[in-house]
């Protein structure tokens with residue numbers, strides 16, 4: 397499991413220097429170069445990227461989708477050496493592994509996807525293929541934190557009606573959402589007890605891309621794979 401940042405790649409300006417996202421306005425050749433150099437650093441020949449749509453659809457994969465990936469927010473595989481990547485810039489990358497069952501998975505869990513339950517869906521689908529939640533390890537990567545992710549009061553009310561753990565306030569005492577707490581609760585509810593946090597807040601960490609902070613920006617990624 398690895399989390400990239402915005403250093404060490406190619407590209408400049410708002411996308412510098414390791415943008416891995418193909419749909420945020422950066423030059424496609426620059427994105428391809430960053431994806432290639434990142435894969436090489438991790439020793440991966442093939443990496444699955446999704447077309448993330450803030451949904452809860454999850455799919456088993458054996459190979460990359462190519463140039464036109466389907467709309468998905470979670471993938472999992474049992475193919476050694478096949479990387480799974482989830483692109484983020486404030487939403488959470490959530491990476492799962494069950495080494496005993498030989499399965500790994502990756503989910504993109506922002507506000508909408510968390511409310512829809514993309515992480516529980518991924519745990520469920522992996523379990524249907526032989527994983528055991530009690531044998532899983534999870535990493536919740538960097539995301540907008542509960543004191544930075546300000547939202548309108550009505551939106552907080554809608555989300556916390558489904559996910560009470562998400563209730564939060566900013567330092568200025570305005571309504572906010574703590575999606576890390578919500579995802580942690582979802583994992584616990586799904587039986588995943590071994591959860592690691594990369595607690596960096598994207599909005600507060602200049603070395604990570606943050607859509608809320610910069611608007612025009614790139615995407616970092618979480619990668620997970622089974623050693624080949």
Ligand SMILES: [Zn+2]
Pocket residue numbers: 540541542543544545597598599600
């Ligand atoms: Zn923060």
